[in-house]
Amino acid sequence: MTDITCDRCGALTPPHDVVSVASSDGPFRLLCSRCFNTGMAHLAEIRAFDHPQFTPMRLADADGVAHEFHFRSLLFGDQLSLEAFESGTHEEDCAGFRFQLLGDLQSDPFELLGELVQKIKRCLAVRHMVERSGRLEVAGTTVRGRIESGGNDDGRMPCVVIDGRRVDWTDFGRMLMAFEGWQFRIELVDPSDEA
Template identity: 30%
Template sequence: MTSAQGDKEFCETCYNKQMESELDVQLESIVQSFTVESHDGNKRTFEVHRRLDPLGIFLKAEESTIHGYRFAVHGELHCNQKELFNLLMDKTIQGVNTSNLKMHRFPNGHQTEGIAADQVIGRVEYDEKSHGNTPLVIIDGKPYTWVQFGRMVTSFEGFQMKIEWLDMTEDAE
């Protein structure tokens, strides 16, 4: 946080307490983590992070594994915080129960993972192994290299495509 007195670093809780007093908003207590079952029958545990900001209240559910699922919502400063949390839960449940990928089996027995429908929803993250030269693509809570993702889209050769970038708080449908 930068102010006239200089820069200060705060933990998430301390930052939110500071913003509560500056914005005259009282944050309600929420659960710190929850577990949901995904489309493949696996239990996924999410940590809940909250950030109070002059632009509103941001909630994020982040799977407790590296490059796992991540969902976020945004509400106005004086929104119903329980409804905002329920919106995050609904988005998380819907997200982990939607499979963007499926295994394709060929007559010769070879199988490969590919895109399940005409659309894939995921996110882009930094790939340490490529030293920032190519990103990782996170789909269904799993990381794929740019080359692996490229193999998945080869079945769409000759098709048009539309790439749309959305903030984490927006619905990607």
């Protein structure tokens, strides 16, 4: 994906590190996370806020395949949100792993990063789908994933991202047909919690 120019400092910024902010006069502005945090620290009257920046990290999944994560830290009032985005070809279609952790602003950002990395490792260690004869199947009886816009029907139809892979809604339905007659339970979980 091409980098985006920050509307405030003009820095060329990778898309995962850009925040869309509504301005008082109407239009949305695209800000890099550093400019977003500088503005937020000013609004929340937080002095001496250091914008935490972390270098990308590679972490292995249950099959030993490495996934590279880029990090974004955003100041939300008295909380610091730390997000990890899997980089690579997934970015085009909203796929790839994504994780978020909300921490107290007083915490050491590197400790929060450590917590986030532990969360990522726990999630990467579990596989929810298996591929059998070229088709994806539910591996056990629990599926965890993320709801994303399917990118068609004006974004009204979802797709799901399971094990970091995009699965179209109809394909997900097909996968569930292995359990015809079974019951199911859906619990919606905030991005910063653990599903």
